[in-house]
Amino acid sequence: GESVGLHLPTLSVQEGDNSIINCAYSNSASDYFIWYKQESGKGPQFIIDIRSNMDKRQGQRVTVLLNKTVKHLSLQIAATQPGDSAVYFCAAGGGNQFYFGTGTSLTVIP
Amino acid sequence: NAGVTQTPKFQVLKTGQSMTLQCAQDMNHNSMYWYRQDPGMGLRLIYYSASEGTTDKGEVPNGYNVSRLNKREFSLRLESAAPSQTSVYFCASTLVGGTEAFFGQGTRLTVV
Numbered sequence: 001g002e003s004v005g006l007h008l009p010t011l012s013v014q015e016g017d018n019s020i021i022n023c024a025y026s027n028s029a030s031d032y033f034i035w036y037k038q039e040s041g042k043g044p045q046f047i048i049d050i051r052s053n054m055d056k057r058q059g060q061r062v063t064v065l066l067n068k069t070v071k072h073l074s075l076q077i078a079a080t081q082p083g084d085s086a087v088y089f090c091a092a093g094g095g096n097q098f099y100f101g102t103g104t105s106l107t108v109i110p
Numbered sequence: 111n112a113g114v115t116q117t118p119k120f121q122v123l124k125t126g127q128s129m130t131l132q133c134a135q136d137m138n139h140n141s142m143y144w145y146r147q148d149p150g151m152g153l154r155l156i157y158y159s160a161s162e163g164t165t166d167k168g169e170v171p172n173g174y175n176v177s178r179l180n181k182r183e184f185s186l187r188l189e190s191a192a193p194s195q196t197s198v199y200f201c202a203s204t205l206v207g208g209t210e211a212f213f214g215q216g217t218r219l220t221v222v
Contacts, residue, residue: 004152032209034209034211036211041215041216042215042216043114043200043202043213043214043215043216044153044200044211044213045213046209046210046211046212049209049210089152089153091153095207096141096143096158096160096166097155097158097168097169098155098209098211099155099169100145100152100153100154101152102150102151102152103152
């Protein structure tokens with residue numbers, strides 16, 4: 001299987017600053033790594049994914065970095081906004097089976 | 111275009127009762143999933159259906175059964191509910207081999 005853990009359960013950042021959320025995984029055979037955002041009372045929402053043969057991928061205001069040597073994944077959010085306040089999950093796996101971490105709660109301070 | 115719709119949104123059961131959680135998607139996705147979310151545990155896969163006509167166990171299948179009724183619908187059944195099944199249940203769907211999962215709003219189930 002796979003074990004996925006986030007480094008910090010909570011994170012507070014000032015509006016406009018960059019946020020970095022970190023995640024560690026255990027199975028070097030995982031093909032894909034995914035970040036999800038979950039707002040209170042809602043289902044998780046896909047943010048970005050990265051395949052195991054890549055080390056960086058950028059989206060709109062987000063960047064995911066993958067370090068396979070130390071089995072570490074991070075999500076960087078540029079110019080964090082109040083609407084970014086949510087719980088962020090990383091997931092690792094492949095095919096139809098993904099293993100989720102426990103989540104980091106991001107609070108944006110106005 | 112509703113995406114993934116789950117019913118009911120809330121449910122309270124007594125120990126030993128049975129119920130079925132319903133899920134439907136309108137995105138023509140082949141693969142569907144059931145997860146449970148517990149505090150401090152993240153999301154855990156219960157069962158999935160890679161395509162119509164197939165179902166497979168996930169990480170925590172004990173105490174549950176599933177039915178892939180057709181391409182749109184995937185139901186989760188608790189035959190004899192236990193307090194340990196108190197959780198928030200999410201249904202999700204993806205394209206075949208896809209990583210972008212679309213989740214429903216969740217069903218909050220309490221077993222007393």
